[in-house]
Amino acid sequence: MKTKSSLSIGIAVLIGLAMNSQAEMNGQEIAQASAPANNIALPSNPGQVIPSGAPAFNTNGMDFTNVTVKVATGYELSGIGSLGYIQADADLWSLKDCDIGIGGNIALGAFNSGIYSAAADVELIKNLSNFQIVGKAGIGGNFQDNVGIFGELGADINYNLSAGTGWSILGADTFCGAGVKVQASSWLEMKGGGAGLEKVFTVYTGFAF
Secondary structure, three states: OHHHHHHHHHHHHHHHHHHHHHHHHHHHHHHHHHOOOOOOHHHHHHHHHHOOOOOOOOOOOHHHHHEEEEEEEEEEEEOOOEEEEEEEEEEEEEEOOEEEEEEEEEEEOHHOOEEEEEEEEEEEEEOOOEEEEEEEEEEEEEEEOOOEEEEEEEEEEEEEEEHHOOOOOOOOOOOEEEEEEEEEEHHHHHOOOOOOEEEEEEEEEEOOO
16 A cells, blocks of 8 residues: 555655656746747848838939929120029920920029020920030020120039038039030121120029929
């Protein structure tokens, strides 16, 4: 009888130890599952996790390839001196290698004397991220001094200040530029004393939309 009793006690002790061991193992597994994953590797560049096909984020700010309208003001320099200058341009049609647009410009007479000259142009535009090259041809007129009509042919180069330097005016996308034009005077303007051909230089800064 003592032998059977001892055997029963031994079996009960072994079962208790096994249950206790299983409980400890379960507790360790739960603790490991709830512990923070400190060793998870994060991507060095968050942009790498953008799903394929998503549009790329333009870190350069304004891009001339996305600009439709530009307005600018500055100075026009010619044989008569320096005049105030205003220009506006619209990029309207996209071709394979360049765009076509229209533009207008006004030269202001000194001492608030009003509009000195104005012209309208058809433009051939090459857009890059930081630069824009514009060829233009059009017709205009002088309203002071040598009054008459002229044709003009020229080119502008514009620099993206927002992308190149991070600089902007009132928080808007900003650019600066310079241009040169050759104006061919009409007979009426030449009769008033105007030159047959006149070189005109412009410098300006403005906003792009």
